[in-house]
Amino acid sequence: MTLPGLLVSGDWLAAHLDEVRVVDVRWYLDGRSGLAAFEAGHVPGAVWLDVDADLSAPASAAEGRHPLPSPVDFAAALGRVGIADGQPVVAYDDAGGSNAARLWWLLRVLDEPAAVLDGGLSSWPAELSTDVPALSPVARTARPWPPGRFADADAVMVPGSAVLDARSVERYAHGDPAIDPRPGHIPGAHSAPWAGNLDPATGRFLAAAALRARFAAIGAGPAIAYCGSGVTACHDLLALEIAGHRNTALYPGSWSQWGADPARAAEMS
16 A cells, blocks of 8 residues: 555544554653553554664764664564565654654655654544554565765765754753753754644644745755754654655764764854
């Protein structure tokens, strides 16, 4: 089957539940358990993937809090929950898609069919389930990450691309001492908080025209997105693609890598 777009509605998902693999990507910065939330109630048939263990390599000061998983490890994580090569995936969370977009991006850059549930778990129109599906693991092809869709710290400073910071305005300007290695942001980066991609009244993504206007005002054409650790930046990348931008990349190390290196300048505003 073919996904209808980068986003799907709760009603569409309910009507096509047996044709896609639904993945719960709930994860919490405050330390709450995404797995516990999944076990307490999820979209029927959904599986859970862990942002820390499945969608990232182990954290380090040198690489940041959520480095890219190796191609082998990412393929193994997908195969473990029964996601075969080419199987359409719909990812969701309960945070406006800010975590689900990480899985979407990793699949998207590999040309795998993926979408995000617009509005997240709250848009699911039926009852939740506590049944954990018994899925047989499948063999999954490990494919290298395409270098053009990722930027390292040095590439971020190459002229010609707009650099977007998906953190909140407050963290962009001053940082958060609880999670950021130091205050500030990458010099020259534009503030583009991921939450600004959503309609505050509905919690769903703004229409494509509104997103185009948003990024035009910021000055984004070819764009590199980053955030605290390379997760919520994927929300900006999803919004950029909805707006029609294709020449985009993720800086996976994000501020957790950049800010931990005292040799790299920080800008305050």
